[in-house]
Amino acid sequence: MTGRDLKELSAEDSLRLLASVPLGRVVFTRHALPAVRPVNHIVARGQIVIRSSPGTVLSAELAAFETVVAFEADDLDVEQRLGWSVVVTGVARLVEDPGEVARYKAILRPWVAGEMEQVIRIRPEIITGFELVPAPVPGETRTNDRG
Amino acid sequence: MTGRDLKELSAEDSLRLLASVPLGRVVFTRHALPAVRPVNHIVARGQIVIRSSPGTVLSAELAAFETVVAFEADDLDVEQRLGWSVVVTGVARLVEDPGEVARYKAILRPWVAGEMEQVIRIRPEIITGFELVPAPVPGETRTNDRG
Numbered sequence: 100m101t102g103r104d105l106k107e108l109s110a111e112d113s114l115r116l117l118a119s120v121p122l123g124r125v126v127f128t129r130h131a132l133p134a135v136r137p138v139n140h141i142v143a144r145g146q147i148v149i150r151s152s153p154g155t156v157l158s159a160e161l162a163a164f165e166t167v168v169a170f171e172a173d174d175l176d177v178e179q180r181l182g183w184s185v186v187v188t189g190v191a192r193l194v195e196d197p198g199e200v201a202r203y204k205a206i207l208r209p210w211v212a213g214e215m216e217q218v219i220r221i222r223p224e225i226i227t228g229f230e231l232v233p234a235p236v237p238g239e240t241r242t243n244d245r246g
Numbered sequence: 247m248t249g250r251d252l253k254e255l256s257a258e259d260s261l262r263l264l265a266s267v268p269l270g271r272v273v274f275t276r277h278a279l280p281a282v283r284p285v286n287h288i289v290a291r292g293q294i295v296i297r298s299s300p301g302t303v304l305s306a307e308l309a310a311f312e313t314v315v316a317f318e319a320d321d322l323d324v325e326q327r328l329g330w331s332v333v334v335t336g337v338a339r340l341v342e343d344p345g346e347v348a349r350y351k352a353i354l355r356p357w358v359a360g361e362m363e364q365v366i367r368i369r370p371e372i373i374t375g376f377e378l379v380p381a382p383v384p385g386e387t388r389t390n391d392r393g
Contacts, residue, residue, distance in 0.1 A: 102358065102359030102360075103357055103358045103359060104358060104359055105358055121324040121325075122322055122324050124271060124282065124318060124320075126273050126280040126281070126282045127280055128275070128280060132314055132316070132335055133273040133274055133275060133280065133314065133315055133316040133335070134273070134316060134333075134335075135271065135273045135282065135316050135318040135333055136331075136333075137318070137320050137322060137331045139324050167279055167280065168280055169279070169280040169281060169282050171271060171282040171284070173271075173284050175269055175284060175357075177268040177269050177286050177357070178268075180357045184283075184284045186281075186282055186283075188279055188280070188281075210250055210322075210324070210327045210378060211249065211250045211251060211252055211378070211381075212249030212250060212251055212381035213249075231357060231358070234358075234359035
């Protein structure tokens, strides 16, 4: 099997891929330690929207005040060594407008039983993404043929 | 469909599940911001082992000095709302013993072309994990029958 190179993705392609999967991971700091939680998400108006429950670590760290977080999603096939990963860094904020909260709750179904009353949105400030692509074989002419 | 509860996993079960998948995400701090990179990994002697290339962000942050990181892996089916997630927090260290480096390199294949000369290990200090399980239906007698 040929090797793989990392191809950088544009911000636009990165957000489009991020929106194409239901699951990502919120990365934040808790007690000065790196922390991470998987969540389901949607992308709405260029922002990442998630739900959380008051009383959870996620709500304690993200909903109480504006916090810088990272959000990562990927679709990687380790066997084939193909796929992509996207990381968005930005400020997480509690959504407070009741109409917006209701709208997001209608389309973002929680995994777990219970209220999940809080809706949090992350506004991307930095968007990076890469795709694994076949590396050129030394001495071989590169073509645009992907087959 | 019934709801889901989060069932806490033991440290032993968490590490076993973490070892059962090829891919996880290293969570660290870079320029005082939360950062995350997907990597393939193995679990050896209770520690998480990954590879990295000098010159990458991951090596710059993890290999130069001992750093506290989190490592997350999951296998979650958002449609069925079943699966698990494990987060390990611990100190990342460069593996320096040439014999160990060679042994890990033989079993941990990099995704991308190039050298990936550095082997980094994370010693778990905190291990947490959860599993999504069906929530009890109100008024229904719980049994051990999972069918």
